[in-house]
Amino acid sequence: MIRRLALTAALGLALLPQAAGADPVLARYEVRAAGLTVMQVIARFDIERPRYQVRTEIHATGLASILGNSHQVTSTEGRWRGSEPLPERYRVEGTWRNAPRVVVMDWVVPGQPVVSALQPPNDAEREPVPVALQRETMDGLSALAKLARTVTETGRCETTAAVFDGRRRADYRAVTEGRQALRDGAFQGEALRCGVEMRMLAGRRGDQDAEEAAKPQRATAWLARPLADHAAVPVRIELPSRWFGTIRVVLIGIEPEGGVPGSPQQAAQPRR
Secondary structure, three states: OHHHHHHHHOOOOOOOOOHHHOOOEEEEEEEEEOOEEEEEEEEEEEOOOOEEEEEEEEEEOHHHHHHOOOEEEEEEEEEEEOOEEEEEEEEEEEEEOOEEEEEEEEEEEOOEEEEEEEEOOHHHOEOOOOHHHHOOOEOHHHHHHHHHHHHHHHOOOOEEEEEEOOOOEEEEEEEEEEEEEEOOOOOOEEEEEEEEEEEEEEOOEOOOOHHHHHOOEEEEEEEEOOOOOOOOEEEEEEEEEOOOEEEEEEEEEEEEOOOOOOOOOOOOOOOO
């Protein structure tokens, strides 16, 4: 659960075809559970152009590192068609609890991902995802980039995405829950609160009850524009867990790549 949330923390920014926000952005997040920092995330977003790239690097820290070496790099790249991301290349490489983790997935044809490497293989831990359910999907980072674009352009969260990450197939839906003032982490100001629901369709763990796996999972994401000339980014994410209470992902730093770190600003008005 912590691993999935940490990946979620590395959310994509949205493309906006304007020069003002074209520079890549570097963001740092902390993942906190039971009052302790258990992971750190460094994310590089280069997505405010016709093509986008997102790269995240995750390290377990504190007590979580005692369970074993955990370090993972995830990247996606693709292009935009209107408001829809069209991923072309998705990669996961790293070590989780001392075990290697690899996913290599490409979209030679839009909407039709092809998995060419998967370590460990799904038959070692999860049920396979039928090919029919893999069609017309995108990876999770691209799906969250779509959410950020929607927030930036409309000031609302309403969006959906069919997500396949090489192991799991799920449907995501986000709705607007209002605005809220935040005072935690690097962002100080008002953020848009989005309720996110995930329903897994296939890819459950072999030891997981099918009825339990099918239950919707809910999270809350707050998005804002800490850098006024760039698109919205997640500034906080919260997800309930069975063992750790509420898991929080908090933005602790953001700056343009190669630039001078700026003071985060209150969320700007949506671009129309």
